[in-house]
Every structure is written in C-alpha cells, then in structure tokens.
Amino acid sequence: MPEAQAAVRLGLIGSPNSGKTTLFNALTGLRAKVGNYPGVTVEWREGDMRVGGRRLRVIDLPGAYSLDPVSPDEAVVKQVIEGALAGIPAPDGLVVSVDACTLGRSLTLVAQVLHTGHPTCLVVTMMDELRARGGDLDLVRLSDALGIPVVGVIGHRGIGLDELRRLLPDPARWSRPPLLPPEAPGERRAWTLSLLSRCQRRAPGRSRHSEAIDRVVLHPVAGTLLFAAVMVLFFQLIFAWATPAMDALDTGIGALAEATRTALPPGILADFLCDGVIAGVGAVVVFLPQIVLLFALLSLLEDLGYMARAAFVVDRVMGRIGLEGRAFVALLSSYACAIPGIMATRSIPSPRQRLVTILVAPLMTCSARLPVYALLIAAFVPATKVWGPLGLQGLVLLGLYLAGAVAALLVAALLHRSLPGEAKQPFYLELPPYRLPPLKLVASQVWTAASAFLKRAGGIILLTSIVLWALLHFPRVTPPAELAPEQAAAYQLEHSAAGAIGHAIEPLIEPLGFDWKIGVGLVASLAAREVIVATLGQMYAAQEGDVSLRAAIQRDVHPDTGAPVFTPATVASLLVFFVFALQCMSTLATMRRETNSWRWPAFAFSYLLLLAYGASFLTYRIVHALS
Amino acid sequence: MRALQAGEGRSPSGEGGGHGVTDLSPLAEIESQFHNRGMASIPLAELPVGACARVVQVDTPGAVGRRLFDLGFQPDALVRCRRRAPLGDPRIYEVADSQLCLRQREAAGIRVRVNA
Numbered sequence: 165m166p167e168a169q170a171a172v173r174l175g176l177i178g179s180p181n182s183g184k185t186t187l188f189n190a191l192t193g194l195r196a197k198v199g200n201y202p203g204v205t206v207e208w209r210e211g212d213m214r215v216g217g218r219r220l221r222v223i224d225l226p227g228a229y230s231l232d233p234v235s236p237d238e239a240v241v242k243q244v245i246e247g248a249l250a251g252i253p254a255p256d257g258l259v260v261s262v263d264a265c266t267l268g269r270s271l272t273l274v275a276q277v278l279h280t281g282h283p284t285c286l287v288v289t290m291m292d293e294l295r296a297r298g299g300d301l302d303l304v305r306l307s308d309a310l311g312i313p314v315v316g317v318i319g320h321r322g323i324g325l326d327e328l329r330r331l332l333p334d335p336a337r338w339s340r341p342p343l344l345p346p347e348a349p350g351e352r353r354a355w356t357l358s359l360l361s362r363c364q365r366r367a368p369g370r371s372r373h374s375e376a377i378d379r380v381v382l383h384p385v386a387g388t389l390l391f392a393a394v395m396v397l398f399f400q401l402i403f404a405w406a407t408p409a410m411d412a413l414d415t416g417i418g419a420l421a422e423a424t425r426t427a428l429p430p431g432i433l434a435d436f437l438c439d440g441v442i443a444g445v446g447a448v449v450v451f452l453p454q455i456v457l458l459f460a461l462l463s464l465l466e467d468l469g470y471m472a473r474a475a476f477v478v479d480r481v482m483g484r485i486g487l488e489g490r491a492f493v494a495l496l497s498s499y500a501c502a503i504p505g506i507m508a509t510r511s512i513p514s515p516r517q518r519l520v521t522i523l524v525a526p527l528m529t530c531s532a533r534l535p536v537y538a539l540l541i542a543a544f545v546p547a548t549k550v551w552g553p554l555g556l557q558g559l560v561l562l563g564l565y566l567a568g569a570v571a572a573l574l575v576a577a578l579l580h581r582s583l584p585g586e587a588k589q590p591f592y593l594e595l596p597p598y599r600l601p602p603l604k605l606v607a608s609q610v611w612t613a614a615s616a617f618l619k620r621a622g623g624i625i626l627l628t629s630i631v632l633w634a635l636l637h638f639p640r641v642t643p644p645a646e647l648a649p650e651q652a653a654a655y656q657l658e659h660s661a662a663g664a665i666g667h668a669i670e671p672l673i674e675p676l677g678f679d680w681k682i683g684v685g686l687v688a689s690l691a692a693r694e695v696i697v698a699t700l701g702q703m704y705a706a707q708e709g710d711v712s713l714r715a716a717i718q719r720d721v722h723p724d725t726g727a728p729v730f731t732p733a734t735v736a737s738l739l740v741f742f743v744f745a746l747q748c749m750s751t752l753a754t755m756r757r758e759t760n761s762w763r764w765p766a767f768a769f770s771y772l773l774l775l776a777y778g779a780s781f782l783t784y785r786i787v788h789a790l791s
Numbered sequence: 792m793r794a795l796q797a798g799e800g801r802s803p804s805g806e807g808g809g810h811g812v813t814d815l816s817p818l819a820e821i822e823s824q825f826h827n828r829g830m831a832s833i834p835l836a837e838l839p840v841g842a843c844a845r846v847v848q849v850d851t852p853g854a855v856g857r858r859l860f861d862l863g864f865q866p867d868a869l870v871r872c873r874r875r876a877p878l879g880d881p882r883i884y885e886v887a888d889s890q891l892c893l894r895q896r897e898a899a900g901i902r903v904r905v906n907a
Contacts, residue, residue, distance in 0.1 A: 230861040234854045269863045269887040353865050367888055384877040476892050480878040483894070590855040590897055592862060595883060595890040 171212070171219040172333055173253065175245060177277060178261035179270060180227035180513075181596040183289035186319035187261050188224045189608050191328075196224070196612065207510075208240075209612075218333045223255060229269075231276040234590060236515045245280050257283040257335025264294040264301055264316075265368045265597070271356045274310070275345035283335040285313040287328060292318055293597070299368030306363035311341035320602035371597040374469075378595075381473050391477045394465070395496055401457050402500035409453035417446035435637060436630075444629030447692065447750065448622040451503050455614055458497055458504040463609035466511055467601030472593050479591075485573050486580025488512065488591060491521040495572065498528035502751045503621075506758055507613055514591075520579045522755055523768050526746045527572035529565045535694040536742050537561055543714040544735040560739075567743050571775070616757065624753035632691045632749075635662040636699075657699075662687050676741065676777065677734035677784040679722070689747045696747075732791050737784035744776035831905050835870065835884070836898035843871045844903035846886075851900030863887025864901050 178184035188196070192211025209224040225244060226237035233239040240249075247254025260277050262270035267288070277284050288303060307314035313331055317324035331338070345355050380386050421438040428434040465471050475489025482489055490512045498505030505525045512518040541557050548556045641659040643652035657663055666683035673683055681700070689696035700717065720729040746752065746769050755765040832847045846868045849856045863886040864870065871885040881894040 230858060232854065232857050232861065234858050266887065266889045269861075269889060272861045349860060349865070353867075370885075378874075382874050382883070388877050472892070476876055476881060476883065479881050479892075479894070480876055483880075590858055591881070591894045592858070592897065593881075593892040595892060 171221040172257070172335065173221045173223065173255045174332060174335065175223050175225055175255035175258045175282075176261065177225050177241060177245075177258055177273070178227065179229045179263075179266075179273060179594075181594055182227070182261045182263045182266075182270065183317075183319055184224070184227060184261045186602065186605055187287060187289065187317060188222060189605060190317075190319045190322065190325055192222050196608075213329075213332075215329050215333045220332055222259075228273070230273055231280075235513070237513070245277075245282065255282065257285070257332075257338065259285055259287055259332070261287045261289055264288050264291045265297065265299065267301065267365060268356060268360055268367075271359060272352065275352060275355070278310075278312070278341055278344055279347070283338045283340065285315065285331060285335075285338055286310065287324075288314060288316045289319060291316045293371075293599075294368050297368035297371055298366070300364065300366040302364045306359075306365075309359050309362040311339055311343075313338050320604070374597040377598050378473070381470070382476065387473070387477050391474055394470070394474065395492070398458070398461065398493060398496055399499065401461055402454050402497055402504060406453040406457050406500070410450055413450050413453070414446065417442060417449070421446075432640070436633070439637070440630045440633035441626075443633070444626040447629050448618065448625045451501065451617065451750065452614060454501055454504045455507060455617055456610055458508060459610045459613040460606060462493070462508055462511060463606045464601065467599065467605055469596045469598045471511055472595050475593055476595065479593075483591075485577040487517055487521060487576055488514065491517060494521050494525060495528055498525040498530060501530050501532070502526045502528065502748065503617075503754045506751065506754050507617065509758070510613075516583065517580075519759065519764065520576050520583065522758060523579060523764065523771075524572040524576045526748070526751055526768060526772060527568050527575065527744065529568040529743070530693075530748075532693040532748065533564075533742055535697050536689075537564055537739065539697050539700075539714065539717075540735050540739055543718055544730060544732065564739060564743055567740070571744065575771075575775075617754070621750065621753040621757045624756065625750045628749040628753070629691055632662075632688065635665070636660050636688060657684065675784070676780040677731065677737045677788070679729055681720075681729070682734075682738065686741075686745075686747065690749055692750065693742065693747045731788075733784045733787035736787045737780040740783045741776045741780040744772055744779055746772040832902045833905065834899045835864075835872075835893075835901040835903050836882075836895045838870075838872045838898075838903060838905070840872050840875055840882070842905065843869065844905045846870055847902040847904050849901050851897070855897070856900065859897065859901060862891060863889070870903060 191213050196209050196211040211222050213220045225241045228238040228241045231242050243249045303314050303316050315324055315328045346352050421442045425434050425438050478489040478492050494505050494508040497508050502525045506522050509518045509521045545557045545560050550556050643655040662684050665687050666680040669683045670680040685696040685699045688699035717730050752765040838844055846864050849859045849864050873883040873885050875882045881892050883892050
C-alpha cells in the first residue's frame with residue numbers, strides 16, 4: 165500500500181479508570197506523539213497502528229464521564245468529535261471503552277456518542293474482573309441490543325485485541341444502531357435498564373480485596389498514617405534517592421566539559437562549548453533522575469488506585485485553600501524541586517486547581533535554594549544555641565522554609581478566589597477497585613513525562629543557559645596584565661553585559677540593600693538559584709570553596725563609605741528575596757510546557773518578583789531600624 | 792404510615808392551586824414540609840454512614856446537576872454511604888456499581904429517600 169494513503173482516524177473515548185490508556189498502549193505501542201490542544205492546557209496523544217498494510221491513527225481523547233462537559237478536558241472531547249478544532253479533522257470512527265463492572269453508568273456516555281452520528285464501536289474492558297466479582301454480561305446480546313460492534317478486551321493480556329484490530333480499519337462498515345437512544349433523562353434511564361436486562365447483565369459484587377485494603381487505607385487513623393508514610397516516601401525519593409544519579413550526571417557532564425576543554429585550543433570556542441553548551445545540556449539532564457523516579461511512583465500509585473484514596477484522606481485540609489488532595493503530592497515534591505512538582509500536577513483533574521498548584525509550586529523551598537541559604541546563614545548568622553540542640557542558624561533556616569510554605573498556602577487561597585473562570589467546579593472522585601498496573605503502563609507514563617520534558621522544556625533551558633553564559637562573558641575585555649587570574653575573571657565579569665545590567669539595576673535594588681555585585685548575582689541566578697554562589701565567588705575573585713567566599717563577603721565594604729556591603733539588614737533582605745523570587749528559568753520553561761502558554765510563567769514570574777521585592781524592602785527597613 | 796404519605800403528599804399542592812395569591816406562600820411552605828416528611832426525603836449529605844437510600848432527584852441546577860445525574864445519581868437508583876474522611880468531609884458513596892467520593896457541598900444537592 166502506498167504511504168501517501170490517508171490514515172483512518174479513530175477517536176478513543178472513555179471515562180477515567182475505564183482501561184482506556186492500557187487499550188491505547190496495547191494498540192499503538194510506545195510510539196505515541198504527545199502535545200497540547202491549541203489554546204488549552206489539555207494534553208493530546210495520538211499513535212499509529214498498522215493492520216494489514218493499512219495505517220490507522222488512534223487519537224487518545226481525555227477521560228470523560230459524559231459529553232456534557234464540566235471541564236476543559238471534556239470540552240475538548242466534544243470539540244474533537246465534532247471536528248471543531250482547527251487543524252484536527254473529525255475522526256472517521258469512535259471507539260468507546262467501558263469498564264464491564266460499571267457498564268450501567270457508562271451507557272450514558274455510549275448513548276451520547278451514538279447521538280453524534282459517527283460510526284461507533286464499543287470495547288468492553290475488565291470482563292475478567294466482572295466475572296471474578298460474580299457478575300456477568302453477554303457481549304453478543306449487548307451488540308444486538310445496541311446495534312453496534314462490541315468487543316471484549318483484556319488489554320494487558322492481549323485478549324480480544326486481534327478481533328478489535330480486524331474491526332478497526334473499516335469504520336464505514338460498522339453496523340449502525342437502527343434507533344438512537346432517547347435523549348430525555350427519564351427515558352434514558354429506562355433505556356439503560358432495559359439494555360442491561362437484554363444483555364443478561366448480572367451486577368458485580370464488591371471487590372473483596374479492595375474492601376479489605378480499604379478498611380486500612382481509608383481508616384481514619386491508619387489511613388492518615390499511611391498517607392503520611394507515602395508522602396515521606398515521595399519526599400525521600402526526590403530529595404535523597406535521586407541525588408546519587410544527579411551527582412553522577414553532574415560529574416559526567418563536568419568530565420565531558422574538561423575533556424572538551426583539553427581537546428580544544430583555549431579561547432572563545434572552548435569557553436562557549438564547555439561553559440555554554442555542555443553546561444546548558446547538564447542543566448537539562450540533571451532533572452531527569454527526579455522526573456523518572458517521581459513519575460514511576462506517581463503512575464504506580466495512580467494506576468494502583470491509591471492516589472484517589474490519598475486525595476480522599478487529605479481533601480478537607482486542602483479544600484480549605486481551594487485545592488484538592490492530589491495537589492499535596494505536587495507541593496511536597498516541589499520541596500525538592502519545582503520542576504517534578506509542576507509536572508506532578510498532571511494528576512489533578514481540574515484544570516483550574518492544576519493551574520493554581522503550578523503557580524504556587526515555586527514558593528515551596530526547593531533544594532536549589534539551600535546553597536544560597538547555607539552560604540548566607542553560615543557567614544552572617546551566629547552559631548549560638550537557642551534552646552537545647554536548637555541553634556539560631558537552624559531556626560533561621562526553618563523560618564525560611566516555613567515562610568515559603570505559608571506564602572504558598574495564602575497565595576493559593578487568594579488565586580482560587582480571584583482567578584477568572586468557574587470557581588465551583590463540582591468535586592467528585594471515583595475510587596476504582598485496586599488493580600495491579602501492568603509494568604508497561606507505568607513505563608509508558610514515565611517515558612511520556614521524561615521525553616516531554618526533554619523535548620518541550622529542554623530546548624528552552626539550553627537556549628537560556630547559552631544566553632546567560634553570553635551575558636556573563638561578553639563583551640570581551642582585556643584585563644590589565646598585572647592582575648592575578650581570579651582578579652582577571654572578576655574584571656571580565658564587571659565589564660560584561662551582566663555587569664552592566666548589575667550597574668543599571670542598582671538604583672532599583674538599592675532600596676533592598678543590594679549593590680551591583682548582588683545584582684549581577686541575581687541576573688546569573690536566573691539560570692538556577694544556586695548559581696549566585698558561584699557568581700559571587702567569581703565577583704569576589706575568591707578561590708573555589710565556600711569558606712573563602714564567606715570570608716570575602718564578610719570583609720566587603722563600599723568603596724566610597726567604607727561601610728560593610730553585607731549588613732544584617734542586607735543579608736536578611738537577600739534571604740527573603742530568595743524565599744519568594746522565581747529565579748529559575750527551568751521552572752519557567754516547565755510552566756510554559758505544562759500550561760501551553762507564556763502567559764502563566766510570565767504571571768508567576770511577575771507576581772513572585774513583586775512579592776519578593778515588597779517583602780525584601782520591608783525586611784530591609786525593619787532590620788535596619790532595629791540594628 | 793406509608794399509605795397515608797402517598798395519598799396526602801399530593802393534596803396540599805392541589806388545594807394551593809385553587810386558593811388566592813396571598814395564600815400561596817404559606818401553603819407552599821406547608822406543602823414542602825409535608826412533602827419532605829411524607830417521602831422521608833433528606834439531602835444525601837445527611838445520610839448516616841452505612842445507611843442505604845434511593846435517589847429522589849438531583850436538585851443542583853445546571854451542568855453540575857447533570858454531571859451528578861450522569862454519574863449515576865438518577866431517580867430510584869440505590870445509594871449507600873460507605874465512609875467518611877477523617878474530618879467528616881468528603882464521603883464515599885456506592886452508586887451504580889462504583890464508589891464515588893463527594894464533598895458535603897455536592898451531596899447536599901441530591902435528595903434521597905431513606906428505606907424504612
């Protein structure tokens with residue numbers, strides 16, 4: 165068959181937990197293409213399959229309980245079916261996947277799909293589970309009663325897939341219902357009941373193992389403890405267990421940069437490749453261990469059925485600030501790093517709550533702030549004991565963490581109230597029976613997340629790294645010959661574009677107690693917050709290592725007045741600035757990727773900058789007046 | 792008691808139609824009280840944990856109400872309150888062969904009749 169032949173387009177529809185994703189993976193393998201629908205944050209997936217030389221394109225539509233939309237996800241389903249989205253032609257046929265155990269409810273969706281007039285076939289999943297729970301269903305009779313093809317499939321075991329593959333290429337030849345289901349709600353219920361009796365359906369009993377597990381997982385005390393334990397696991401995973409892999413990547417990138425430097429003649433090309441390109445690639449791949457580990461655990465718990473239970477357990481607490489239980493995982497993950505945290509918001513079904521969570525995630529104290537806090541606290545906060553083993557330094561650090569968390573909760577509550585759009589989306593959550601997810605399903609979700617990050621955010625991070633490198637290294641100047649190498653580097657930095665920016669913004673940051681050198685550090689820290697430490701190191705022509713830098717910034721005085729640059733007020737102000745400011749282009753790039761627009765990263769950057777500026781200004785004035 | 796409810800539930804509303812405009816408001820009040828007590832219909836949010844009921848109707852208007860309907864809260868459907876979260880809200884209901892978690896706010900908009 166010629167490659168040019170237009171592919172048959174099939175839309176895959178189904179409610180959440182209907183086995184739709186497993187079915188999609190079984191049909192298309194791991195060759196799915198991922199993107200966003202134009203203008204909305206809804207993710208779009210499609211994959212190709214071949215049947216007897218014919219090419220079929222399967223579009224995995226977002227999970228929907230009904231075609232009567234209450235969320236942007238569901239609105240997209242309707243628009244795609246109607247061919248109402250520019251650039252996405254209407255599918256040639258619709259494949260509806262329903263869970264055999266909840267067939268009664270799913271018939272609503274089936275009836276709505278039949279009313280669209282598209283050729284439709286029905287895939288009934290989880291027939292094995294239905295029978296195991298004492299239920300039954302005659303698929304042949306169901307097909308007769310509906311008037312459309314019906315195939316029973318057990319996706320992860322491949323049962324029924326051959327039959328489905330033979331059916332899919334010819335949607336035009338699928339049987340059509342002789343009569344459409346009634347539209348009035350009352351009549352539709354009667355239609356549903358008669359259909360269920362015609363296909364001799366016996367309702368399943370409760371899943372016995374799910375009941376047993378839920379007695380613990382949903383128990384007021386045991387369930388809460390288990391939730392806490394799972395959250396500790398998440399935290400540990402991203403904070404500690406990802407570190408060896410991240411360190412290894414870091415070392416590898418460093419070694420690559422060194423090898424490149426020795427292989428090339430010293431000069432601008434070597435600098436560009438080592439400090440610009442290779443360091444930029446390093447800034448991208450260093451996030452992969454966290455993303456892979458987080459998504460492995462997240463998909464496992466989601467597909468296992470635990471995430472819905474966790475959301476149930478903490479819903480009341482999160483409801484206070486207008487968020488739902490699943491936002492908890494995202495915010496907690498952001499303590500390690502906002503990037504996996506923001507990506508974890510994908511498990512939040514409501515787009516509005518997802519957006520609020522994304523916008524406040526950068527306020528959680530990520531691990532990149534630690535080197536900055538550590539440097540400033542060690543240099544300027546006395547190591548006095550306050551109470552028992554508690555020292556003043558530890559208390560200041562704790563205070564900084566708390567300030568971020570409290571700000572995140574307050575901003576979330578505020579955004580929830582003030583963002584445009586429907587504030588009162590209904591909250592409902594299905595607790596699916598516990599199901600052991602096939603490893604392939606988990607792997608495919610990890611793969612999707614990691615490749616999406618590399619493709620969509622990686623490019624932006626790499627580009628910004630190179631731009632920042634250029635700002636710090638251009639224009640080139642020739643330092644006076646008598647300067648030592650470290651001082652020559654400082655001289656170059658002062659005369660670079662970044663140095664000029666530092667001088668230019670000095671009047672703006674002077675009310676916060678910052679001089680132009682801190683300004684250069686703030687510009688450089690856009691690459692990643694901890695970069696300010698290395699940049700200050702260069703500015704102060706310090707040797708490698710914190711200790712000498714600590715001494716250098718303690719000693720530094722204003723050239724005109726002789727007053728110290730880092731007064732207690734300046735240090736407090738700088739710490740507070742780092743609590744709030746979104747000094748991280750990787751976070752901005754990830755936000756852009758997840759919200760499909762520059763609007764929200766721009767909004768987050770601006771509101772956090774204003775917050776940081778205001779808080780730093782107040783801190784500077786107050787500490788200045790006190791000391 | 793049951794036989795009385797079915798017959799009496801309708802009559803006040805029939806009388807209300809025949810009366811003057813001024814009488815409508817108090818009569819409507821009596822009617823609604825009578826109707827509620829007669830059918831023993833309560834908001835789903837007040838259904839005790841472990842209790843079983845039949846859905847009378849979804850009172851919530853608009854898309855939210857239609858969604859609750861589509862999720863299985865349809866007239867005459869059997870619903871059981873299974874569990875409450877540690878702080879009382881949300882709760883888990885068994886309806887249409889699935890376990891659904893609703894906040895009290897949503898459950899308040901669904902009227903159910905408790906089985907005697």
